[in-house]
Amino acid sequence: MRVFVLTGAGISAESGLGTFRDKGGIWARFDPMKLATPEAFAHDPNQVHAFYNARRANLLSAESNAAHRAIARLGAALTEHGGDLFLCTQNIDDLHERAESSRVVHMHGELLKARCLRCEVVIPWRDDLGVEVPCPSCAQAGGLRPHVVWFGEMPLEMDTICDALQRADLFVAIGTSGSVYPAAGFVTEARGNGIRTCEVNLEPSDNARQFDETHYGPASTAVPAWVE
Ligand code: BV8
Numbered sequence: 709m710r711v712f713v714l715t716g717a718g719i720s721a722e723s724g725l726g727t728f729r730d731k732g733g734i735w736a737r738f739d740p741m742k743l744a745t746p747e748a749f750a751h752d753p754n755q756v757h758a759f760y761n762a763r764r765a766n767l768l769s770a771e772s773n774a775a776h777r778a779i780a781r782l783g784a785a786l787t788e789h790g791g792d793l794f795l796c797t798q799n800i801d802d803l804h805e806r807a808e809s810s811r812v813v814h815m816h817g818e819l820l821k822a823r824c825l826r827c828e829v830v831i832p833w834r835d836d837l838g839v840e841v842p843c844p845s846c847a848q849a850g851g852l853r854p855h856v857v858w859f860g861e862m863p864l865e866m867d868t869i870c871d872a873l874q875r876a877d878l879f880v881a882i883g884t885s886g887s888v889y890p891a892a893g894f895v896t897e898a899r900g901n902g903i904r905t906c907e908v909n910l911e912p913s914d915n916a917r918q919f920d921e922t923h924y925g926p927a928s929t930a931v932p933a934w935v936e
Contacts, residue, residue, distance in 0.1 A: 709789075709791040709792075710791060710792045710794070710875055710876045710877050710878075711782070711786060711792070711877065711878045712796065712872055712873055712878070713779060713782075713796065713880045713882060714796050714797070714798070714879070714881045714882070714884060714891060714894055715797045715804070715883055716797075716882070716883045716884025716891075717733075717798070718882070718883020718884060718909060718910055718927055719775045719776065719779075719803075719882050719883035719931070720770070720776075720799055720801050720883070721926075722773045722926060722927060722928045723771055723773045723776075724766065724769075725763075725766060725767060725770055725799075725801055725803075727883075727885075728885070738759065741859070742755075743755070743756055743759045744856075744859055745858045745860055746858055746860060747860075748858070753850070756853075757837075757854070760854045761835075763819060764819050764820065767803075767819055767820070770801070770803065771806070772804070772806045772807035773807075773927070774928040774931070775883070775927035775930075775931035776807030777932075778931045778935040779793075779795060779807070780804070780807045780808045780809045781935060782935045783795065783810060783811075794811075795812050796813045796815055796891075797814055797815070798815060798816050798891050799814070799816070800814065800816055800817050800818055800856050802820055813864075813865050813868065813869060814864065815865060815866070815869060816856065816857040816863060816864070817854070817856035817857045818855050818856070819833070819856065820832065821833055821854075822837050822852045822854060822855055823852070823854075824843040824851045825851040825852070826843065826848045826851050827845050827848070829843065829845040829846070831845075831852075833855075866890070870897075876901075876903050877903065877904070878904050878905075878906065879894065879895060879898035879903050879904070879905045880905075880907075880934075881894070881895060881905075881907050881909070881919070882907075882908045882909065883908070883909060883910070883927050884913060885913050885914055886914040886916075887914050895907075895915055896915075899918060904920050905920050906920065906923070906934075907919040907921070908923045908924075908927070908930050908931055908934050909922075909924060909927075909930075910926060910927070911924055
């Protein structure tokens with residue numbers, strides 16, 4: 709059995725990381741166009757770095773939760789029985805990895821990594837990084853940005869994602885509002901390929917009607933219940 713799981717901010721909400729579009733969410737408090745676009749970084753890199761440094765500090769004090777651990781168990785069980793879990797996350801945290809999921813596709817990048825604007829090398833984030841620090845690979849000063857996909861930028865590993873979406877037997881969306889593309893369109897693509905679809909979320913998402921099966925409740929209880 710090949711299962712494609714897409715996770716969003718809702719799976720990390722109970723770990724204390726903010727979601728984006730819930731009441732008091734990140735995009736309710738910060739303007740994504742001023743902090744999560746290439747133009748915003750070009751205009752004020754220090755402000756953008758400060759925004760991600762604050763989220764990184766929050767992440768470092770957070771822990772994975774029962775939902776992340778249940779997905780890791782699902783992956784191990786599928787592999788053991790000759791199946792496959794393709795875990796694609798919109799999240800830029802590392803909580804799936806800390807819950808011991810083995811292969812995580814971060815389509816929107818990773819908060820704990822930096823990328824050079826010129827040579828594109830990706831390096832682990834260090835607190836001293838910022839616009840003054842030269843790239844360790846091409847020595848360009850001021851060239852390091854968060855390794856995060858901003859609005860208007862192409863998500864990462866899309867070929868791999870689309871291939872996995874074609875081959876899946878089941879598509880499961882967990883903790884996502886279904887409001888950001890191309891991720892929000894994956895359920896439509898799955899349905900078009902005749903793949904069964906399931907949503908596990910706190911409440912019905914924007915595209916809830918497209919799911920054959922739905923389970924609602926906080927991820928830390930709803931996801932383990934669905935996995936078991
Ligand atoms: C692209 C990283 C094209 C950054 C993010 C104008 C210009 C350019 C593009 C566009 C445009 N207008 C529209 C677009 C397309 C745009 C888009 O879709 N915009 C939306 C707003 C309409 N998309 C893009 O720009 C994408 N790129 O289109 O490129 C292209 C083509 C060719 C060549 C080049 C380019 C890139 C989008 C990626 C942006 N980066 N993240 C960062 O994190 O700072 S997106 C942002 O939304 C988030 O980061 C997150 O990754 C993503 C999805 O959000 P969710 O994860 O779903 O979170 P949300 O808060 O919305 O929902 C949480 C859910 O959890 C809720 O349903 C809630 O009920 C539930 N929940 C809450 N608590 C719990 C829970 N569930 C369970 N348990 C709980 N306890």
